Amino acid sequence: MNELQFLTWVRGPGLDIAVGIFLLGVVWRLFEIYTLGRKKDLAAPRHAAGASGLHTVFRRSIPPPGGVKRSPVSYIGGYTFHIGLAIVVFGFAPHILLVKNLTGLSWPGLPSQFVDLAAVITMAAMVVVLVDRINKPVKRFLSTFGDWFAWAVTFLPVLTGWLAVQHLLLPYTTMLALHILSVEILLIVLPFTKLFHAFTLFGSRWYNGKVNGQRGVPV
Amino acid sequence: MHGPLIDTLTRQGVTRRTFLKYCATLASMMALPPGAGRAMAEAMAAARRPSVIWLPFQECTGCTESITRSHSPTLEGMIFDMISLDYQETLMAAAGHQAEEALHAAMKENAGKYLLIVDGSIPLDMDGAYSCIGGRSNLEILKEAAEGAAAIVAMGSCAAFGGIPKANPNPTGAVSVSDIIKDKPIVNIPGCPPIPVVMTGVLAHYLTFGSLPELDDKGRPKAFFGETIHDRCYRRPFYDQGKFAKTFDDEGARMGWCLFELGCKGPVTYNACATVKWNGGTSWPVESGHGCLGCSEPDFWDAGGFYKALSVPADPLEISAAAAVVGAGAGVAVSFANRAKKGAAKSAHETTTLADLEK
Amino acid sequence: MSASLEKGINALKQVIDAPIASYFSSCVHCGLCADACLFYTETGDPKYTPIHKLEPLRRVYEQEYTLLGRLKKVVGLSKPVTDDELDQWQELVYDSCTMCGRCSMVCPVGNDIVYMVRKFREGMAASGHVPDGIKGATKRTVEIGGPMGLKWPAVANVIRKAEEATGFAIPVDKEGADYLVLLSSMEIVNFPEYLEALAKIFNKAGISFTLASDAFEATNAGIQIGNSDIAKVIVSRIVDAAEKLKVKNVLSPECGHAYMAIRWEGPNLIGRPFTFNVVHVLELLDNLRQKGVLKMKGTFKDPLILHDPCQIVRRGGVLNAPEPLIRQVAENYIPIVDKQKWNWCCGGGGGASAIHTDEAEALRAKVFGIKKRQIEEAGVKTVVTFCANCRIVMEEAIDHYEMDTQLLGLTELLAEHLED
Numbered sequence: 001m002n003e004l005q006f007l008t009w010v011r012g013p014g015l016d017i018a019v020g021i022f023l024l025g026v027v028w029r030l031f032e033i034y035t036l037g038r039k040k041d042l043a044a045p046r047h048a049a050g051a052s053g054l055h056t057v058f059r060r061s062i063p064p065p066g067g068v069k070r071s072p073v074s075y076i077g078g079y080t081f082h083i084g085l086a087i088v089v090f091g092f093a094p095h096i097l098l099v100k101n102l103t104g105l106s107w108p109g110l111p112s113q114f115v116d117l118a119a120v121i122t123m124a125a126m127v128v129v130l131v132d133r134i135n136k137p138v139k140r141f142l143s144t145f146g147d148w149f150a151w152a153v154t155f156l157p158v159l160t161g162w163l164a165v166q167h168l169l170l171p172y173t174t175m176l177a178l179h180i181l182s183v184e185i186l187l188i189v190l191p192f193t194k195l196f197h198a199f200t201l202f203g204s205r206w207y208n209g210k211v212n213g214q215r216g217v218p219v
Numbered sequence: 220m221h222g223p224l225i226d227t228l229t230r231q232g233v234t235r236r237t238f239l240k241y242c243a244t245l246a247s248m249m250a251l252p253p254g255a256g257r258a259m260a261e262a263m264a265a266a267r268r269p270s271v272i273w274l275p276f277q278e279c280t281g282c283t284e285s286i287t288r289s290h291s292p293t294l295e296g297m298i299f300d301m302i303s304l305d306y307q308e309t310l311m312a313a314a315g316h317q318a319e320e321a322l323h324a325a326m327k328e329n330a331g332k333y334l335l336i337v338d339g340s341i342p343l344d345m346d347g348a349y350s351c352i353g354g355r356s357n358l359e360i361l362k363e364a365a366e367g368a369a370a371i372v373a374m375g376s377c378a379a380f381g382g383i384p385k386a387n388p389n390p391t392g393a394v395s396v397s398d399i400i401k402d403k404p405i406v407n408i409p410g411c412p413p414i415p416v417v418m419t420g421v422l423a424h425y426l427t428f429g430s431l432p433e434l435d436d437k438g439r440p441k442a443f444f445g446e447t448i449h450d451r452c453y454r455r456p457f458y459d460q461g462k463f464a465k466t467f468d469d470e471g472a473r474m475g476w477c478l479f480e481l482g483c484k485g486p487v488t489y490n491a492c493a494t495v496k497w498n499g500g501t502s503w504p505v506e507s508g509h510g511c512l513g514c515s516e517p518d519f520w521d522a523g524g525f526y527k528a529l530s531v532p533a534d535p536l537e538i539s540a541a542a543a544v545v546g547a548g549a550g551v552a553v554s555f556a557n558r559a560k561k562g563a564a565k566s567a568h569e570t571t572t573l574a575d576l577e578k
Numbered sequence: 579m580s581a582s583l584e585k586g587i588n589a590l591k592q593v594i595d596a597p598i599a600s601y602f603s604s605c606v607h608c609g610l611c612a613d614a615c616l617f618y619t620e621t622g623d624p625k626y627t628p629i630h631k632l633e634p635l636r637r638v639y640e641q642e643y644t645l646l647g648r649l650k651k652v653v654g655l656s657k658p659v660t661d662d663e664l665d666q667w668q669e670l671v672y673d674s675c676t677m678c679g680r681c682s683m684v685c686p687v688g689n690d691i692v693y694m695v696r697k698f699r700e701g702m703a704a705s706g707h708v709p710d711g712i713k714g715a716t717k718r719t720v721e722i723g724g725p726m727g728l729k730w731p732a733v734a735n736v737i738r739k740a741e742e743a744t745g746f747a748i749p750v751d752k753e754g755a756d757y758l759v760l761l762s763s764m765e766i767v768n769f770p771e772y773l774e775a776l777a778k779i780f781n782k783a784g785i786s787f788t789l790a791s792d793a794f795e796a797t798n799a800g801i802q803i804g805n806s807d808i809a810k811v812i813v814s815r816i817v818d819a820a821e822k823l824k825v826k827n828v829l830s831p832e833c834g835h836a837y838m839a840i841r842w843e844g845p846n847l848i849g850r851p852f853t854f855n856v857v858h859v860l861e862l863l864d865n866l867r868q869k870g871v872l873k874m875k876g877t878f879k880d881p882l883i884l885h886d887p888c889q890i891v892r893r894g895g896v897l898n899a900p901e902p903l904i905r906q907v908a909e910n911y912i913p914i915v916d917k918q919k920w921n922w923c924c925g926g927g928g929g930a931s932a933i934h935t936d937e938a939e940a941l942r943a944k945v946f947g948i949k950k951r952q953i954e955e956a957g958v959k960t961v962v963t964f965c966a967n968c969r970i971v972m973e974e975a976i977d978h979y980e981m982d983t984q985l986l987g988l989t990e991l992l993a994e995h996l997e998d
Binding site: 002004005007008010011013015016017019021023024025026028030031032035036073093094095096097098100101102109110111112113167170174176218 | 240397437447449451458459461462479480486487513516517518519520521522523528529530531532533534536537538539541542543545546547549550551553554557558
C-alpha cells in the first residue's frame with residue numbers, strides 16, 4: 001500500500017470505523033452510566049439563589065479560592081491545553097470542512113498562523129502537565145497506565161497535525177495520513193478511558209450542584 | 220531522418236545559439252549544474268539518434284496528444300527529430316502488416332539498445348484478451364519488447380500506475396508496467412497526461428547522459444516530481460491565510476483564492492504544473508480556477524472524489540447510524556443487567572444490627 | 579457477629595447509582611482534591627488524596643456495573659476487592675476523612691467525593707471494618723440512648739439545674755409545642771450553658787418548646803459509621819416523638835452531624851418526607867434577630883474568629899445565619915479568608931474524634947495545623963463556633979499545642995449578652 005492509498009483508506013473506511021465505534025461507545029457508555037438512576041431526595045429543599053445543578057456546570061470551571069496558588073501547573077497548564085485544543089480543533093479551516101461535511105454545520109475559521117501558534121502552545125502545555133504528573137507526589141501516586149495512554153493519544157493528533165502542516169519529519173501525504181489515523185485512534189478509545197470525562201463532566205457537575213443546591217449551598 | 224541532430228536543426232533554420240540557449244534552459248529546469256547545459260548541447264548535437272519504440276496499450280492517446288501539443292514551431296519537436304521514432308501508432312504513416320514489420324525490424328536491429336516508451340495500462344484478466352494488437356495481447360507484446368530494451372519509459376499515469384482502467388472496480392485487471400517488468404530500468408512519467416516538457420526533458424537527459432535521471436521512490440524523475448503542487452502554488456498565501464473559494468463562482472473564486480475546499484489535491488500531488496505550467500506556460504488547472512486532480516499520483520481516481528477536500532471523508536460514513544443504534548442496544552442491555560443486579564442486591568439486604576458490625 | 583465481605587460488597591452494590599458512576603467515569607487523576615483536604619495538606623502524604631480513599635468502591639463499580647469491567651474481571655485483568663483491602667482502607671475512610679466535603683467543592687469535573695465516602699462507609703460497616711471508637715458510640719446510642727451512654731435521668735438532672743439557673747421552666751413531653759428541642763450528649767455533659775441559653779431565648783421570644791424524654795439525643799452515630807439501617811433506628815426515635823407530640827418544628831442543636839442526620843438524611847432514612855420542619859438553632863436565632871427580638875445588652879470585646887462547622891455550613895446549608903449573629907454580639911469579629919463554605923475542618927468530624935488510637939490522635943493533632951495557622955494569622959485568642967464536637971476537638975488540640983486560646987459557643991455567647 002503506498003502513501004496515497006493509506007491516506008485514502010484513513011479518509012474512507014478508517015474514518016467510518018472510527019466514527020462508528022465512537023458513536024457506539026458514547027451512546028452505550030452514557031446509557032450504562034446514567035440509567036443507574038438516583039433515588040429521589042425526600043428532605044424538604046432549601047432554596048438558595050445560584051445553587052443548582054446547572055449553575056455548577058458552569059461555575060465549576062472557575063478555580064476555587066487559593067487553588068491556582070496551590071497547584072498552578074494543574075490549573076494554568078490544564079486550561080491552556082484545553083483551550084488550545086479547542087482553538088486548533090474548531091478553528092482550523094480543514095477541520096471545519098470535515099464537520100461541515102459530516103453535519104452541515106460550519107463557522108468561520110481562524111487564520112492558519114494563529115492556529116499554528118495555538119498548536120505549539122498546546123503541545124508545550126501538554127508536555128508541562130506531563131512532567132508535572134511525573135513530579136508531583138499526588139499525581140504520580142494516582143497515575144496508572146490509563147493516564148499515560150490518554151496523554152499520548154491526545155498528544156499525537158496535535159503533534160502529527162502540526163508536523164504535517166509544517167512539512168516536517170515525513171512527506172506530507174504520509175504525515176497527513178498518520179494524523180488522521182491518530183485522530184481515529186483517539187475517537188475509538190475515548191468512550192472507554194478517562195477521556196470520556198468530556199461527556200460525563202456535565203452530568204457530574206450537575207449532580208453535585210443539585211445535591212448541594214437542595215441544601216442551599218451554591219457549589 | 221538519420222545523421223547528427225545539429226544538421227537537422229540547421230536545415231530547419233535553428234541557429235546554434237538558439238539551440239544552446241534551449242539546452243541551458245532545459246538543464247536548469249532539471250536542476251542540473253551549470254556546465255550541464257553545454258554538455259547537453261554537445262552530446263545532443265553529435266548524437267546519433269537512438270531508436271525509440273512507442274507501444275500503446277490500454278490508453279486514451281492523451282499522452283501522445285500531449286507530447287505533440289507543444290507549441291509550434293516546437294523545440295520539443297526538435298527533440299523528436301533527435302530520436303529515431305521507429306514505431307508510434309498515432310504518428311506513423313504505416314499501418315497493418317507494414318507497421319508490424321517496422322516494429323520487429325527496429326527491435327531486431329537495435330536489440331539491447333532501443334528505448335521503449337509505453338503508454339496505457341496492461342490488462343491481465345481473460346489472459347490479457349481485453350487489449351490486443353494484431354491478435355496478440357498487450358502483456359505478450361510488452362514482455363517481448365521489454366527483453367531487448369535498454370530502458371523503459373512508462374509514459375502517463377496508466378503505464379506508470381495503472382491509471383483510469385485500474386480505477387475501482389478495475390474490470391480488466393489493469394496493472395502498470397512496473398507490475399510486470401522487473402528486470403529493466405523503468406522511469407515513470409505520470410500525469411494524465413504528463414506535461415510535454417517533462418516527457419521531453421527526461422528523453423533529453425537520457426540522450427545526453429545515457430542514463431535515467433534521479434528517481435523518487437515511485438520511479439518518477441525528482442527534477443519534475445520532487446515537490447508538491449501545494450508547495451509551489453501561487454495561491455498558497457491564500458491557503459495560509461485561510462481564504463478559500465467555497466463554490467466555483469463565488470467572490471473567493473473570482474478573487475483567485477485557494478481551491479482547497481473545492482477538492483484541490485495539491486498538497487498530496489507531486490508534479491511540475493505549478494512551475495512549468497501547460498500550453499507553453501499559458502496556465503494550469505488551479506490558475507484556471509479548478510483544483511488539482513492529483514493526476515500524477517497512483518490511484519488518484521479512487522482517492523475520494525475530485526471535489527472533496529482532503530480533510531473530508533473520502534466516502535460517506537455508512538456505519539455511523541447503525542453503530543449508534545447498536546451502542547444504544549448495548550447500553551440498554553447493560554442498564555437492564557445493572558438494574559437487575561441492584562434489585563438483587565436490595566433483596567439480599569439483611570438489615571444490619573449492632574451485632575452485624577462485628578465480623 | 580455476621581459482618582462479611584459478601585455483605586459489604588452487597589451493600590456497595592446497592593448504593594452505587596448514576597452520580598457515582600458519573601463521578602468515577604469523570605475522574606482524570608488531577609489530584610486537585612488533595613489540595614482541599616487537610617489530611618493531605620498538613621501531612622504531605624498522597625495516600626490521603628480524597629479520590630484514592632474510594633478506590634475499592636471504584637473497583638466494585640467497574641466490575642459490577644460496566645460491561646468492560648465485568649469482562650476484565652472474568653479474564654482476570656481486574657481483581658475483586660478483598661477483605662484485606664477493606665481492612666487497609668479503614669484508616670483512609672474513617673481516621674483520615676471527616677466527611678467535611680471540601681474536596682467536593684474543588685473537583686474540576688464536579689465529583690462529589692464526600693457523597694461517595696458516605697456511601698462507601700455502608701460497605702465498610704456491613705463488612706465489619708469500622709473503628710472501635712465509633713462502634714462503641716453507636717452501640718451506646720442504640721442500646722442506651724446516646725453515644726456517651728447518657729440516660730434520661732442524667733438529662734433530667736441537667737434540665738433541673740438549668741431551670742434553677744435561669745428561673746425559666748423547661749417543659750418535657752409537652753404536646754403541640756412550636757419546637758421540639760434536641761440536644762447532643764456533648765452539650766449535655768460539657769456545655770450545659772447551651773440549654774440555659776435556649777431557655778432564656780425562648781422565653782424572651784415567647785416561643786413554646788419542649789424536650790422529649792424518649793428522644794433527647796440529636797447525634798446519630800449510625801451516620802458516622804455509615805450504616806443506614808442503624809441510622810434509621812436512631813433517627814426514628816426523634817421522628818416518632820415529634821409526631822407523637824405533634825410539634826411544628828424540631829430544633830437541631832449546635833452539633834454538626836446531628837443536623838445532617840435529622841435535616842437531610844432523616845426523611846431518606848425513613849423513606850418518607852417529614853410532617854414537621856427541621857430548624858437549626860442558628861436559623862431560629864437569626865430569624866429572631868431579624869425580627870428584632872434578640873437585643874444585646876452589651877458586646878463581647880475581644881477580637882475573635884469564627885469556625886464554621888462543616889456539617890452545618892458547607893454541607894448543611896446554614897450559610898447566612900452565623901455572621902450576622904456574631905456581629906450582633908461581638909465588636910471585634912475578624913472574618914478569615916477561608917470562611918463559610920470554604921472553611922477548613924476541625925479534623926474531628928465524621929466520627930474521627932471517637933477514634934482513640936495513638937495514630938488517630940497524632941493525626942488529628944497534626945492536621946490541626948491549618949486551624950492553628952488561621953488563629954495565629956488573625957492574631958486572636960478567641961474562636962467562636964457552633965458545634966460541640968468542633969469545640970471539644972479544638973480544645974484538645976489547643977491544649978496539645980499549649981496555645982492560649984479560648985473556644986466559645988455562639989448560642990451561649992448570644993445568651994450571655996442577651997438583654998433581660
